[in-house]
Amino acid sequence: MKRTFKAVVIALVAYLVADRAMLHAQGRDIAASSCAQSAAQVEFDALGKGFSQAAASSQRDAFRSQCLVSGRTQSGEAVAMR
Structure with missing residues (x-):
């Protein structure tokens, strides 16, 4: 086993x-700078959808982590979920 x-x-x-x-x-x-830019967009979208600052930054961090680990991001993926 x-x-x-x-x-x-x-x-x-x-x-x-x-x-x-x-x-x-x-x-x-993709470069780390691209992940950071996309993650900032996710945070901005989350704030626009009424999320609190803590929730928006959590979504930003989760997206950036996924982006850095996988090395890819797909268009349409960089949006806040609700």
């Missing part, structure tokens, strides 16, 4: 590294 778990973890890490490498090779990965 322990051996299987290790194999699954290694396979997952290999997949994530390969995915990130493909994004970089294709020139579709």
